[in-house]
Amino acid sequence: MIYSLPKAFLLLAFAVGFFAAASEGVAQEQATKSTSDMVLASEVEWTQLNPARGDASPQAATLWGDRSGTQATGFLVKFVDGFSSPPHIHNVTYRGVVIAGGVHNDDPAAEPMWMPAGSFWTQPAGEPHITAARGTTIAYIEIDKGPYLVMPTDEAFDNGERPVNVDASNMVWLGAASTTWIQSSAESASGKEPQVAFLWGNPQSDQANGTLVKLPAGFSGNIRSDNSNLRAVVIAGQAKYRIDDKTDRKTMTPGSYFSSREKFLHQISTTGEAECILYVRSGGKFDVIINE
Known part of the structure; x- marks a missing residue:
C-alpha cells in the first residue's frame, strides 16, 4: 500500500521534530579525521x-x-x-x-x-x-x-x-524564520533564501538524519558540518562546488556527490537561473550559510 502524505500531516511531523524514520536504530557512521571527497556524475562507473x-x-x-x-x-x-x-x-x-x-x-x-x-x-x-x-x-x-x-x-x-x-x-520547505538550520542575515542575490525539508530522523537530535536542501538561483554560501559525517547528492539543478580555497570550482550536475568528516565548510553556489536541490545525510545538525 502507498502512503501519500498530505502537507498538514507533514507539518505536524516536523513540529514534533520527527518524520518518517525508515528504520529503527539508524546507525551513526563512525567519524574519523577531518577530510572530504567529491564525485562528479560524469565520473561514476x-x-x-x-x-x-x-x-x-x-x-x-x-x-x-x-x-x-x-x-x-x-x-x-x-x-x-x-x-x-x-x-x-x-x-x-x-x-x-x-x-x-x-x-x-x-x-x-x-x-x-x-x-x-x-x-x-x-x-x-x-x-x-x-x-x-x-x-x-x-x-x-x-x-x-x-x-x-x-x-x-x-x-x-x-x-x-x-x-x-x-x-x-x-514537501514542506522551511526557511530561516522556521528553522535554525538556515543561518542568514541577508537574502541571496536572487532575493530568495535557502530552505530545508526534513525527510527522516529527528532534526532536533544529534542522530543521523536525511534532509533536502533547496538553494535558490544566485545563491553563494556554505554548508557547514560540525563534528559529524555529512554526505550530499545533487538531486536537481547545478551547483558550483569546491573543497577549499586552493582548488577550482567544479560544476556538479544531478547525481554528483560530496562528503566530509568532522568539522568542514563546503563552499557552494548555484549557476544559471535554476535552483539547486541537494539530499543531505548527516550525523547531526548542519548549517546552510549565505555569504554576506
Missing part, C-alpha cells in the same frame, strides 16, 4: 544492479560505501523507460530520492502512482513490491547496512516498518 537478470537489470553506480559489503552505502540506480521489475523483496530497508524520470514503487497489485523528480520513498526490508520507471529514470538509493540483495517473494517477512512515499509536491 555503472554496473548491473542485479547481475542475475543480465541485460534486463537496472544499472547502478556506487557513490560511497559498498552495497555488497556490510556497511552503510549510497548509490545511483538508472532505469530505462518502461522498466518494471518482477515482484521481489530486499533483505534490508532502503530509502530513495528520484533524480530524473518517474518511479512507481508499491505492492505488486497496486495501481501506478508515479513519483516525479524530487520525491522521496522508503522500502521496508522483507515486503513484496515492484519498482517501475516512466521515462529514463535515475534515483539515489541509500541503505544503513548491507549487503543489498534482491530476493524472491517466497522469502517475504514483516519487520514492522511500513513504506512511505512522498511526492515532491508534498
Whole structure:
C-alpha cells in the first residue's frame, strides 16, 4: 500500500521534530579525521544492479560505501523507460530520492502512482513490491547496512516498518524564520533564501538524519558540518562546488556527490537561473550559510 502524505500531516511531523524514520536504530557512521571527497556524475562507473537478470537489470553506480559489503552505502540506480521489475523483496530497508524520470514503487497489485523528480520513498526490508520507471529514470538509493540483495517473494517477512512515499509536491520547505538550520542575515542575490525539508530522523537530535536542501538561483554560501559525517547528492539543478580555497570550482550536475568528516565548510553556489536541490545525510545538525 502507498502512503501519500498530505502537507498538514507533514507539518505536524516536523513540529514534533520527527518524520518518517525508515528504520529503527539508524546507525551513526563512525567519524574519523577531518577530510572530504567529491564525485562528479560524469565520473561514476555503472554496473548491473542485479547481475542475475543480465541485460534486463537496472544499472547502478556506487557513490560511497559498498552495497555488497556490510556497511552503510549510497548509490545511483538508472532505469530505462518502461522498466518494471518482477515482484521481489530486499533483505534490508532502503530509502530513495528520484533524480530524473518517474518511479512507481508499491505492492505488486497496486495501481501506478508515479513519483516525479524530487520525491522521496522508503522500502521496508522483507515486503513484496515492484519498482517501475516512466521515462529514463535515475534515483539515489541509500541503505544503513548491507549487503543489498534482491530476493524472491517466497522469502517475504514483516519487520514492522511500513513504506512511505512522498511526492515532491508534498514537501514542506522551511526557511530561516522556521528553522535554525538556515543561518542568514541577508537574502541571496536572487532575493530568495535557502530552505530545508526534513525527510527522516529527528532534526532536533544529534542522530543521523536525511534532509533536502533547496538553494535558490544566485545563491553563494556554505554548508557547514560540525563534528559529524555529512554526505550530499545533487538531486536537481547545478551547483558550483569546491573543497577549499586552493582548488577550482567544479560544476556538479544531478547525481554528483560530496562528503566530509568532522568539522568542514563546503563552499557552494548555484549557476544559471535554476535552483539547486541537494539530499543531505548527516550525523547531526548542519548549517546552510549565505555569504554576506
